[in-house]
Structure formats: C-alpha cells, structure tokens
Amino acid sequence: MSFQNPVFIPGPTNIPEVIRKACDMPTLDHRSAEFRKIFDPAVAGVKKVLKTTSAEIVIFPASGTGGWEAAICNTLSPGDKVLAARHGMFSHRWIDLCQRHGLDVQVIEAGWGDGVPVDAYAKALRDDTDHKIKAVLATHNETATGVLSDIAQVRKALDAVNHPALFLVDGVSSIGSVDFQMDAWGVDVAVTGSQKGFMLPAGLAIVGVSQKALAATETAQLSRTFFDFNDMLKSYATGGYPYTPAVGLLNGLATAVDMLLEEGLDTVFARHHRIAEGVRRAVFAWGMTPCANSPELYSNTVTAIRVPEGFNATEIVTLAAKTYGIAFGVGLGEVAGKVFRIGHLGSMTDVMALSGIATAEMAMADLGYPITLGSGVAAAQDYYRSHGNATALAAE
Ligand SMILES: *Cc1c(COP(=O)(O)O)cnc(C)c1O
Numbered sequence: 414m415s416f417q418n419p420v421f422i423p424g425p426t427n428i429p430e431v432i433r434k435a436c437d438m439p440t441l442d443h444r445s446a447e448f449r450k451i452f453d454p455a456v457a458g459v460k461k462v463l464k465t466t467s468a469e470i471v472i473f474p475a476s477g478t479g480g481w482e483a484a485i486c487n488t489l490s491p492g493d494k495v496l497a498a499r500h501g502m503f504s505h506r507w508i509d510l511c512q513r514h515g516l517d518v519q520v521i522e523a524g525w526g527d528g529v530p531v532d533a534y535a536k537a538l539r540d541d542t543d544h545k546i547k548a549v550l551a552t553h554n555e556t557a558t559g560v561l562s563d564i565a566q567v568r569k570a571l572d573a574v575n576h577p578a579l580f581l582v583d584g585v586s587s588i589g590s591v592d593f594q595m596d597a598w599g600v601d602v603a604v605t606g607s608q609k610g611f612m613l614p615a616g617l618a619i620v621g622v623s624q625k626a627l628a629a630t631e632t633a634q635l636s637r638t639f640f641d642f643n644d645m646l647k648s649y650a651t652g653g654y655p656y657t658p659a660v661g662l663l664n665g666l667a668t669a670v671d672m673l674l675e676e677g678l679d680t681v682f683a684r685h686h687r688i689a690e691g692v693r694r695a696v697f698a699w700g701m702t703p704c705a706n707s708p709e710l711y712s713n714t715v716t717a718i719r720v721p722e723g724f725n726a727t728e729i730v731t732l733a734a735k736t737y738g739i740a741f742g743v744g745l746g747e748v749a750g751k752v753f754r755i756g757h758l759g760s761m762t763d764v765m766a767l768s769g770i771a772t773a774e775m776a777m778a779d780l781g782y783p784i785t786l787g788s789g790v791a792a793a794q795d796y797y798r799s800h801g802n803a804t805a806l807a808a809e
Pocket of ligand 1: 424476477478479503552554555556583584585586606615
C-alpha cells in the first residue's frame with residue numbers, strides 16, 4: 414500500500430492534512446477549561462451536521478459498533494422486541510449485537526441490494542396493536558451493498574399508526590456526506606463514527622440522543638457502564654467526562670465540523686452526489702451494474718459493483734492493493750466475491766475519484782475482464798466536466 418495514494422474503502426476514509434494536524438496534540442488536562450474549548454464547539458458542530466436542535470450529543474472513545482451498543486443498552490430491556498431489516502452486512506451485525514444482548518429481534522429479510530423494506534415495516538407496526546415493538550432499527554446507508562434507504566418514510570410508517578417505538582438509526586456511513594435530518598425524521602438515536610464522513614481516524618462513537626430516548630433510559634434495564642448516556646451527560650454538565658476522553662480526536666472533530674460547515678452542508682452533499690454519479694457512469698460504461706437494485710437506492714458514499722459471472726471480485730481488490738497500492742473494499746457476506754466496492758465518502762474530490770476509477774480499470778484489465786481501458790474514466794470525466802465545481806474544499 415502506498416501512503417501517496419488516496420484510499421477507496423468506505424471507511425476509514427482519507428484524512429485531510431488539517432485534520433491530521435488537529436488530532437496531533439500534546440497532553441491536555443481533560444478536566445481543565447481548555448478541554449471545553451475543544452469539546453463544546455465539536456458538539457455544537459455535530460448538532461448542525463445531524464440537523465438537530467433538541468437532541469443531546471454523546472461522544473464515546475469507541476467506534477461505530479460502540480454507538481450501536483450504546484443505542485440499545487441505554488434505551489431497552491432484556492427481552493424487548495425490536496424491529497429490524499437484514500439487507501447487508503452492517504444491518505446484519507446490528508441485529509447480531511441486539512440478539513447477543515438478549516433482545517427479541519423481529520427480523521425482516523430483504524435482498525442484499527434492497528433498501529429498508531418500508532412496506533414490511535409498516536405492516537409489522539400496524540399488526541403490533543399492543544405495542545410490543547419497543548424500537549425500530551434502520552441502517553440509513555448499507556455500506557456492504559451501497560444502498561441508501563429513505564429514513565423519512567420509515568418515520569411515516571411509525572406515525573401512520575401512532576406507534577410509540579423508539580427509532581434508532583445507523584448513520585455511520587451517511588452522516589457528514591449525505592443529508593441526515595435527525596429532528597425532521599424523528600430519529601431517537603443516531604449513530605456514527607469518526608472515521609467515515611467526519612474524515613477522522615477511527616476512535617469516536619458519535620451519538621445523537623433525542624429527549625424521548627433519554628426518557629427511555631429511566632426504565633431501560635440492559636446493563637451499561639462505559640456506554641451510559643446519563644453518566645456522560647452528567648459529566649458534560651459539570652465540565653468534564655466520566656473517564657478519559659480522546660482529546661486529540663475531539664480536537665480533530667471540531668476541525669472536521671468546521672470544514673464541513675464552511676464548505677456548506679448542501680455543497681458537501683452535492684459534491685458527494687456528483688462524485689458518486691461519475692463513479693456510476695464509469696460502472697455502466699464497463700457494462701456492469703451497481704449492487705443497489707434501483708436508482709433511488711444508489712448511495713452517494715459507496716458504490717458496490719457487481720462483476721460479470723465467472724469472475725471473483727475479491728481478486729480486483731487484492732490485485733489493486735498489491736500492484737497499484739490502492740485500497741478498494743471487498744464484498745462481504747452474501748455478496749462476497751460478487752461485488753467490489755469503491756468508497757467515495759468523506760474527503761474526496763472528482764479528481765481523486767478519477768484516479769480510483771482508472772486504477773479499477775487497470776486491475777480489471779490485468780485480470781482479463783472484458784473492459785476497454787479509459788471507458789469508465791471517460792464517462793466520469795464527461796460527467797464531471799459538465800457538472801462543474803471540481804475544486805472541493807475538502808481536499809485542501
Ligand atoms: C463502518 C460501519 C459500521 C461499524 O462501524 P465501526 O466504526 O467499524 O465499528 C456500522 N454501520 C455502518 C453502516 C458502517 O458503515
């Protein structure tokens with residue numbers, strides 16, 4: 414692997430130089446007023462990115478998986494029923510985590526390439542007249558398949574039957590790169606990590622907690638210590654943390670949210686749409702298709718690409734790493750060997766994306782795929798040239 418090259422895995426993502434520098438800090442007393450000068454702006458910025466004014470932000474020294482665990486342990490009790498869909502590796506892992514905590518998961522199986530099955534959710538909620546379902550889980554962006562689901566529609570399904578269940582959303586590979594509206598969508602717990610849209614190293618679980626979710630902590634019986642929301646919020650109120658925070662990462666987070674807000678969230682989202690669309694044009698030019706089953710599901714943060722029958726997609730990833738020093742994502746679980754993934758979230762520009770597309774072409778040509786070198790690059794170039802603004806701030 415070459416450190417000169419960008420990575421095209423869907424997390425951890427490329428770290429802009431200014432963020433790397435911000436993370437590199439001398440030791441600072443996390444009980445001092447100096448710490449609050451880092452922490453408070455980071456929290457205020459995260460609220461803006463999540464589009465919430467009413468939720469609390471809790472930040473654990475953990476990864477996204479820790480955020481999943483925090484979401485359930487703080488709000489639910491053993492044996493509680495939760496509704497979830499399995500349509501890729503990440504939704505699968507969250508279900509597994511819930512089951513290991515003794516929750517009764519009503520799993521709706523969907524295709525790996527489909528979105529959260531809103532109609533099936535609506536039916537399950539309609540049928541649940543005595544409100545046994547205590548929480549509804551949704552994975553906003555299924556990173557394994559490159560599928561973005563419609564979270565507002567899931568909220569509508571809950572509201573249509575006035576269902577009181579909590580709404581817990583995994584936004585790990587969406588938040589910061591595509592629109593996420595915690596308040597408007599009525600999300601009770603929103604989960605993300607530092608190493609995806611926030612362009613940081615791994616090490617922070619960033620969690621938005623609604624007032625309704627906070628109220629649920631009063632009766633929730635699952636055990637929690639490290640991940641206790643109330644311990645965190647009590648300490649925040651008195652100026653500190655219940656244990657040692659990752660100060661350097663939090664300083665990086667303050668810089669990251671500044672960068673996103675300075676570029677403007679709408680500009681950030683438009684940039685990711687443009688980059689992703691160029692990648693998709695390349696995929697079609699290769700005669701291949703995204704794993705996502707229909708255009709409205711296409712993710713603007715990661716594209717999983719189905720390779721032709723008779724080829725093993727994992728070989729593209731292995732060869733690209735070995736020969737060209739470029740990291741792509743392999744297919745996971747049900748789509749292992751069938752897809753490879755180009756991650757384009759976080760710090761990414763049109764020009765960086767072109768280098769990834771070009772490298773994928775070289776790797777596929779080396780492996781005897783029936784593609785013409787330059788075909789995908791040309792398709793993406795055409796799109797980028799006609800859809801302007803290639804100078805994205807995030808690359809500075
Ligand atoms: C990366 C990812 C996770 C897991 O996050 P970690 O930081 O690796 O623990 C969960 N959900 C989604 C959708 C992801 O992309």
